[in-house]
Amino acid sequence: MLSCSASDGFVPCPAPFNLAAHVLGQATRLADKTALSIVGQNGSEDWSYAALQSAVRGTAKGLLQLGLVPGDIVLMRLGNTVDFPLAYLGALAAGLVPVPTAAALTAPEVSKMIEMLSPKTILHDPDVACPAHAACVPLSALRAMRDLPPAAWHMGDPERLGYIIYTSGTSGKPSAVMHAHRAIWARQMMFDDWYGLLEDDRVMHAGAFNWTYTLGTGLMDPWTIGATALIPDAGTPAADLPDRIARTKTSIFAAAPGVYRQILKHHDTLTLPSLRHGLSAGEKLPETLRHGWQTATKTSIFEAYGMSECSTFVSASPQRPARTGTSGQPQKGRRIAIMGSEGPVPRETEGTIAIHKSDPGLMLGYLGAPQQTAEKYHGEWFLTGDQGQMGTDGQITYLGRNDDMMNAGGFRVSPIEVEQTLAKFPGITGVGATEVAVRPDVTVIAAFYTSDTALDEAALALYAQDNLARYKQPRLYVHLPELPMGANGKLLRGALRTGFEAQK
Numbered sequence: 001m002l003s004c005s006a007s008d009g010f011v012p013c014p015a016p017f018n019l020a021a022h023v024l025g026q027a028t029r030l031a032d033k034t035a036l037s038i039v040g041q042n043g044s045e046d047w048s049y050a051a052l053q054s055a056v057r058g059t060a061k062g063l064l065q066l067g068l069v070p071g072d073i074v075l076m077r078l079g080n081t082v083d084f085p086l087a088y089l090g091a092l093a094a095g096l097v098p099v100p101t102a103a104a105l106t107a108p109e110v111s112k113m114i115e116m117l118s119p120k121t122i123l124h125d126p127d128v129a130c131p132a133h134a135a136c137v138p139l140s141a142l143r144a145m146r147d148l149p150p151a152a153w154h155m156g157d158p159e160r161l162g163y164i165i166y167t168s169g170t171s172g173k174p175s176a177v178m179h180a181h182r183a184i185w186a187r188q189m190m191f192d193d194w195y196g197l198l199e200d201d202r203v204m205h206a207g208a209f210n211w212t213y214t215l216g217t218g219l220m221d222p223w224t225i226g227a228t229a230l231i232p233d234a235g236t237p238a239a240d241l242p243d244r245i246a247r248t249k250t251s252i253f254a255a256a257p258g259v260y261r262q263i264l265k266h267h268d269t270l271t272l273p274s275l276r277h278g279l280s281a282g283e284k285l286p287e288t289l290r291h292g293w294q295t296a297t298k299t300s301i302f303e304a305y306g307m308s309e310c311s312t313f314v315s316a317s318p319q320r321p322a323r324t325g326t327s328g329q330p331q332k333g334r335r336i337a338i339m340g341s342e343g344p345v346p347r348e349t350e351g352t353i354a355i356h357k358s359d360p361g362l363m364l365g366y367l368g369a370p371q372q373t374a375e376k377y378h379g380e381w382f383l384t385g386d387q388g389q390m391g392t393d394g395q396i397t398y399l400g401r402n403d404d405m406m407n408a409g410g411f412r413v414s415p416i417e418v419e420q421t422l423a424k425f426p427g428i429t430g431v432g433a434t435e436v437a438v439r440p441d442v443t444v445i446a447a448f449y450t451s452d453t454a455l456d457e458a459a460l461a462l463y464a465q466d467n468l469a470r471y472k473q474p475r476l477y478v479h480l481p482e483l484p485m486g487a488n489g490k491l492l493r494g495a496l497r498t499g500f501e502a503q504k
Contacts, residue, residue: 010334016157019092026224039232059086059089061151063094097161099119193332217279250274255279260278284416285301309384357382387412427452455479
């Protein structure tokens, strides 16, 4: 049997269509219901569905009054505040093309984006780095737009350009990914096959407003179904999150693995009576972390795998739990394959995870880079660049990025497998594996780990010997005070490698 899932005929996106109108499709029916609660230490800032829709459509009106027209690009340099989703949906409501960006970017990095995008305007929070630009709209002016009369939804072809997001740049150069308005329609496949999302759910996301994981999973998806979104206020320590989960009667909690790790670092047991389960994405969830959360809370974490070019498309869910070690299975409606050079490979065989070009959530392409876009396709399949393996039951084991895969004596080794194994060693709190050069033309597998104190290397080596094939066993063990993480909590294996080699 080949490693390929069969699409079950997901309903096509209707036309005409508008992404923001779809997200707020329940707003009139649920006008007085709380759509968003920004949860502070002693209280919350609440937004009803009526107030949310009014602010979004007022923002759309204000942007159009600047002289912008549908299709114009709007660069977002906004912080971790409610201004971010309001501006994002407001731009989409007006048919403009928002480009959300990470607040941590420097002015020189933003300058490169401006050169590529040629935005017609920049929405700018003065606390966020941005080079001087004649088209900047200050935060005060943006906020004043909320009170304007509502703009009409800009309805149109669901295939038209909706928004642009930048990849994380793990390959060295971030790419501008163009998405159509229809991308939001595809996210409904996650409601059952990842979230188990219901209208009466209260969904807390631990990320910042200006992270796309938060924007989708924490805000737009709950709003689409009519649930309540909960966001901890800026600067909330991970140790304080359990109190806010309990106090707000959160039923679904979403975060990156690093947040779960920090919570468990401060709490051995957690009493969260309203919590049904947790969600994880952003990087591979270690099995030890999943087990630790289950032990502490008596609830499960359901993991999803995806990428900037297609959001998430492989996941576990309450109805379809993942087999241990896997990320789950393709969501219903997705056509996913594990590809070799000649096409889908047999099941239980390693290959590149691929998405069929018909997927409604798949990007339109990379901005200004048609050749780069074309190189990502193998016939009708979009190649993710990630390695995986599909079991006979259809569940997919994520093995890592192509450029993260290690070579040991001609064998390809997944860093994920090494990390998951070593993470079970007593005392290890975090681990990253990568291939490093120890002298010219000689590389070995190295394991970088965190723990309260440096651990006995002989004991680590013996443990690896008992649990990993010889070619998978690290030859170096390096104790670090902390592992390098990106802004979104992803382990930066490349930084481990370059940091080690720079010290040689």
